Amino acid sequence: MLTSDDLAFFAVVATSASLAASARKLNVTPPAVTQRLRGLEARLGVRLVERSHRHLGLTDEGALVAAQAHVVATALDTLSDALGDRRNQVSGHLRVTAPHGFGRVHVAPVVAAFVRLHPAVTVTLDLSDHPGAQLVDSSDAIIHIGAAGSMSQIVTTLAPNRRLLVASPTYLARATPVAAPADLTHHRCLVVRENEEDVTLWRLKHGVLGTATMRIDPFMSSNDGTVVRGWALAGAGLAIRSEWDVADDLVAGRLIHVLTDWEAPPADVVAILGARHGRSARTTAFLSVLRQSLAPVPWRLSVT
Known part of the structure; x- marks a missing residue:
């Protein structure tokens, strides 16, 4: 037996x-x-x-x-x-998955604060290169940046996150000016290859002029966003990066926001939940603490 x-x-x-x-x-x-x-x-x-x-x-x-x-x-x-929910008790084991960079900077400190608030909870934080809805069966909450995949999942937005075209002062000083999106086809473009996205197709949107679509020829590419950010800082070319990732660099002048009237499609910070996980008291409590830590949006405090 x-x-x-x-x-x-x-x-x-x-x-x-x-x-x-x-x-x-x-x-x-x-x-x-x-x-x-x-x-x-x-x-x-x-x-x-x-x-x-x-x-x-x-x-x-x-x-x-x-x-x-x-x-x-x-x-x-x-x-x-x-x-536990009937007793309003936050307990049990919480499984959270998040992207490497964002997870280290913004999720890990919240996990530490959360267990201090709720000592009856234990936590596993898994950092993944590409956390997505396919991990929902093994996680209580998946922190994801960008559009969520399956509409069958429960998705809640945690914070807005723009994607900006950036380059270092060194690169811009020696390159031809970028006056319009079409100019990007003549520049060194740095891209992050992830999922099945067509990374050679860049779209930028203007409040009055609408959307411009360019087919770029990547000069350098990587499946790691931190690597691409490092290349941009080193003056290798232009990159589209999440606002949360480059806000400090923009404030310090290490990177410059190019074509400031144009923006790439946003990549908001969201949490993907399974139907069962979304009902647990510990998941609800954790997302509440995480959402509070992102309000006001920390990367919007220093860059507009």
Whole structure:
């Protein structure tokens, strides 16, 4: 007979690369994991794991137990959330996913403040290169910058965030003037490649003149926004970057806002929630603290 503790134990084993990794997650010794796994297999009368020195794989029976362990864990989490909400208690484990740069600067400090306010909550903050709606089943809240994908998800806006065309004074001093969006086709353009977006198609919008679309030939590209910002600071070319990322550089004069009457499509800071996660008291409380930390919008205090 399986217990909830057995399922919780095997869920850790099933999602680990090795028994040693399982031991680290469970904070026990590898022999203890091996002994407990053997005992579980003996009680069930089936082999759950194929073991090797470098790899841990599930048998068909092991995959079945792991799937049911996930179902039971989800049901227990949902029940715990519902009971906690009825008591107005903020407790349980909060899973937050955020982009690397924004997560380090704006989310991590809020997590630290949040657990001080709610000591009954534990938190996992995962920083991802491209957090998106596909992670919603494993996260309570995904902090995302830009348009959210699936309309089946609950999305709440946390703060506005413009995207600005910027370059360093060094680059602008030696390059031909940028007087209109069409001039960009003759400049060195730096781009961030992410998701499946067509990064060679730049769109800028003017309040009176409407939208201008340019097909640019990227001079340098990377899948890391911090790298592209660094290239812009080094004078390598023009880049479209989030306002939150370059506000300090603009104030300090390290970067200059080019074509100030034109803006790229905004990339607001949003939270993507699953239907179940969106109802938990801890998720609601965390988003409230995060939204308060972004009001007034910190990157709007120093740049217009």
